[in-house]
Amino acid sequence: MNDQRSIFFRAIARWIAVFFLLGFFGASCQRKPNYTLVNHTYEKPRLGEKTFTTTDRQSFSYRKFLNQSKKNNEPKTVVIALHGFCGASIDYANLGKHLLEKYPDIALYAYEVRGQGLDPVHERRGDIDQAENWYRDLDTFTRLVRQKHPRANIVWQGESMGSLILTNAYRTEIDQGRKPACDAIIITSPVVGIRGDFPTWKKHTVRAIAKIFPSARLSLETLSGGQSVQMTADSTHNEQSEINAWHVERHTLRLLIQLHDMIEDMKPSASMIKVPTLVVHGGQDYFTDAADVEDFYRKLSQTPKKKRLYYPEAHHLLMYDVQKERVMGDIGKWLDQLPARNSHTAHHR
Numbered sequence: 001m002n003d004q005r006s007i008f009f010r011a012i013a014r015w016i017a018v019f020f021l022l023g024f025f026g027a028s029c030q031r032k033p034n035y036t037l038v039n040h041t042y043e044k045p046r047l048g049e050k051t052f053t054t055t056d057r058q059s060f061s062y063r064k065f066l067n068q069s070k071k072n073n074e075p076k077t078v079v080i081a082l083h084g085f086c087g088a089s090i091d092y093a094n095l096g097k098h099l100l101e102k103y104p105d106i107a108l109y110a111y112e113v114r115g116q117g118l119d120p121v122h123e124r125r126g127d128i129d130q131a132e133n134w135y136r137d138l139d140t141f142t143r144l145v146r147q148k149h150p151r152a153n154i155v156w157q158g159e160s161m162g163s164l165i166l167t168n169a170y171r172t173e174i175d176q177g178r179k180p181a182c183d184a185i186i187i188t189s190p191v192v193g194i195r196g197d198f199p200t201w202k203k204h205t206v207r208a209i210a211k212i213f214p215s216a217r218l219s220l221e222t223l224s225g226g227q228s229v230q231m232t233a234d235s236t237h238n239e240q241s242e243i244n245a246w247h248v249e250r251h252t253l254r255l256l257i258q259l260h261d262m263i264e265d266m267k268p269s270a271s272m273i274k275v276p277t278l279v280v281h282g283g284q285d286y287f288t289d290a291a292d293v294e295d296f297y298r299k300l301s302q303t304p305k306k307k308r309l310y311y312p313e314a315h316h317l318l319m320y321d322v323q324k325e326r327v328m329g330d331i332g333k334w335l336d337q338l339p340a341r342n343s344h345t346a347h348h349r
Helices: 004-022 089-102 131-150 163-174 200-212 220-224 237-243 252-264 266-269 290-298 322-334 343-348
Strands: 051-053 059-065 077-082 106-111 153-159 184-188 217-219 228-234 251-252 275-280 306-311
Touching: 004 252, 051 131, 059 089, 077 131, 077 163, 077 322, 089 106, 106 131, 106 237, 106 322, 131 163, 131 220, 131 343, 153 163, 163 184, 163 252, 163 266, 184 322, 200 252, 217 252, 251 252, 252 266, 266 290, 275 290, 275 322, 290 306, 306 322
Parallel strands: 077 106, 077 153, 153 184, 184 275, 275 306
Antiparallel strands: 051 059, 059 106, 217 251
């Protein structure tokens, strides 16, 4: 018991130290971010060969996996893929190559998410003004791709944080009386609830400090207490951070709080989804309990066609884990079985 008390009070002391450290830098933290924005000459949203420009004239790079030999480059289905927290569009390289080889009628577009490690605005890496910017970027990119491939199914796929963005974006569009721009959804490694062993006092402490110093930054190691997080069977978050050039060391409190709120909104958002939905998750995922994902899946009650793929031995990064070939094969089969766009768009009009 004495050891437990000692650990607890040392943790409190660390957070008090963090609080006073933030207070020392408070004057600069409370100001709005002074980004040197990369405003391009394009006044309107535009899809270039390697970058796209969104509604606030910010440009982000993207990569695509598109069968160039196919006549008119017109795919049956286009996946618009959102990477996860501390990730990058290259996280979808395995899936993109698999689809090109096995399903040449399916294309994949993946862009660099605003505020993550390949954001062209270096000061913005690890920060987001408001989650709505993520939603607008997704909607803009989708509509630009739709213009390029007007007859194709558009499938939103999100991994981890990407699934938070697309699910909350879908709900926001419905709330505002608009039709979401996708025809189907794939949710991989979703974070649909806060781990039960994450101390409540930490959540309240971070939220309280974030109200005063929203631009202050913390590392994930601070929040996790230095605990190693297994991402695949043979790699941890710390190991990946050392080799990934796009790793962001520290994130702003407002970004962390907005992610927390998006997680809280995942289950309520599920009941609003009305397009075919695939949920993919692993039993060894550090961030989400399988029972929480099952509960989320049950709440997809209005979905006309839904399916859950569960891999008991898989970790968080499914497309790079030991069962990656099986995972990508199952995703490819599901995509290939989607009906032609004109035959199912009536479901969500």
